Amino acid sequence: MRDDASWDEDVRLAVFRAFAAHGRAPSAPELADAAGGSLAVAKQALHRLADAHHLVLDECEHVVLAHPFxxxxxxxxxxxxxxxxxxxxxxxxxxxxxxxxxxxxxxxxxxxxxxxxxxxxxxxxxxxxxxxxxxxxxxxxxxxxxxxxxxxxxxxxxxxxxxxxxxxxxxxxxxxxxxxxxxxxxxxxxxxxxxxxxxxxxxxxxxxxxxxxxxxxxxxxxxxxxxx
CATH class of the missing domain: 3.30.450.410 (Beta-Lactamase)
Structure with a gap:
């Protein structure tokens, strides 16, 4: 069974690589794909990543900053x-x-x-x-x-x-x-x-x-x- 850290890294990479390639945050389906098909798991990972200062979320759980993007x-x-x-x-x-x-x-x-x-x-x-x-x-x-x-x-x-x-x-x-x-x-x-x-x-x-x-x-x- 995968642990939180493993999901966090997959979601982190999905966020940064979407910004790098397309100039935007990943869509909800793209986030879900990175978290084994679960948007709920992806959102949990996003909050942990925000707590660790990898990215910044707004009040709607959207990524607004993923430095340098x-x-x-x-x-x-x-x-x-x-x-x-x-x-x-x-x-x-x-x-x-x-x-x-x-x-x-x-x-x-x-x-x-x-x-x-x-x-x-x-x-x-x-x-x-x-x-x-x-x-x-x-x-x-x-x-x-x-x-x-x-x-x-x-x-x-x-x-x-x-x-x-x-x-x-x-x-x-x-x-x-x-x-x-x-x-x-x-x-x-x-x-x-x-x-x-x-x-x-x-x-x-x-x-x-x-x-x-x-x-x-x-x-x-x-x-x-x-x-x-």
Missing amino acids: AAKSLGFSVMGSHTLWWGGCAWDSFAIPHLVDGEPEVLVATRCPGCGQPHALVVNRTEPPEGTQVAHFLVAAARMWDDVLHTCGNQRLFCCESCVDAWLAETGQAKGSVLDLVTLWRLARGWYEGRLERGYRRREPGSAAAYFAETGLTGPFWAAAAGV
Whole structure:
């Protein structure tokens, strides 16, 4: 008899592979197929996966986030040669070409929250995109899962740091961490490695902090907690 962990992994793979291939969450029949024909078993697995921070469910038990993929707009569209995705945030949008084998280059489109300027960047696996834009991360690493939709909605691309400062002044929020495009690309490059494969394991705090440090992100903001 199969245990919960075995069903969880089958359902997890069904979710992530549907997003990767089609830019959407799996349908109810697809979820049921992954759980031996039982939608009830699939939904139980989804809740366990959400509790373990593999994905995010809404109040109707629909998958809304399966990093780096999103089921709704959080400020980024990511267009490949064959698939169009919603990117969960700046970090996730830059990660998609590194994760999806058949899409080595994508067009990431967004608007600056500070001034509304549209931005479109070609992101690939080979080298960081050129540009003077910056990413601003509002929520520190240790608190990212407190309200992950809020966190992702506030990992955005701005024209420059002055646009970040203007947006913070307008919204009354404290400054977080500002990354140039090279650092953002390095952060995204290997963070989700193996997520589409069986047996994927999330990083523990120590390995997460070490990964951040390798990309040049250190200090209290990037001190990782369990579940990052």
